[in-house]
Amino acid sequence: MNISQFAGVCEVSTDTVRYYEKQGLIKPATRQTNGYRKYGDADVQTLRFVRGAQALGFSLAEILAIMPRLAEGKFARADIEQQLLNKIAQIDAHMRQLKVLKKELQTTFASLTCQPELPVTTTQSTATDSGSGAGAAIKKQAFKKPAAKKF
Numbered sequence: 001m002n003i004s005q006f007a008g009v010c011e012v013s014t015d016t017v018r019y020y021e022k023q024g025l026i027k028p029a030t031r032q033t034n035g036y037r038k039y040g041d042a043d044v045q046t047l048r049f050v051r052g053a054q055a056l057g058f059s060l061a062e063i064l065a066i067m068p069r070l071a072e073g074k075f076a077r078a079d080i081e082q083q084l085l086n087k088i089a090q091i092d093a094h095m096r097q098l099k100v101l102k103k104e105l106q107t108t109f110a111s112l113t114c115q116p117e118l119p120v121t122t123t124q125s126t127a128t129d130s131g132s133g134a135g136a137a138i139k140k141q142a143f144k145k146p147a148a149k150k151f
Contacts, residue, residue, distance in 0.1 A: 001038070001039050001040075002032075002036045002037060002038065002039075003017055003018075003029070003036070003037045003039070005039075006037075006039040006043065006044070006047075009044055010044060010047045010048060010051065011051075012047070012051065017047070020047065023060060023064065024064060024067070025046075025047075025050050025060065025063060025064055025067065026046050026047055026050070027043070029043070049070075050063055056084075056087065057087055057090075057091065058083075058087060062083075066079075066083065
């Protein structure tokens with residue numbers, strides 16, 4: 001099948017096929033006499049594996065790292081289990097970070113003292129830091145009503 005057919009079967013764009021090929025996620029296609037790429041069933045299986053792994057949250061770099069062992073038949077169930085456990089641990093860590101960030105957002109929202117109808121300047125809208133890192137690089141300030149200018 002040519003690249004358009006291959007992309008259609010795998011439900012990706014032809015640009016995605018070219019990108020994956022360039023990144024080494026799928027092997028370079030053989031060329032037909034007219035220069036068109038030619039793909040087979042093994043390529044479909046490989047691309048579907050890549051897309052499935054992406055859907056589970058694996059990055060292209062993570063997928064690329066296991067592809068050689070998978071292709072050589074040296075990727076056992078224990079390896080799959082370890083990869084999945086590592087991904088679960090990453091997700092758990094990310095969820096903890098998101099909970100901290102959510103708390104920081106709620107604290108910031110609750111600390112708003114400016115009037116809803118008045119504009120706020122950047123010096124008045126500095127976020128507090130509750131540990132997520134969002135406010136770590138800036139000094140703590142409360143949201144306040146802009147001071148009236150004196151002439």
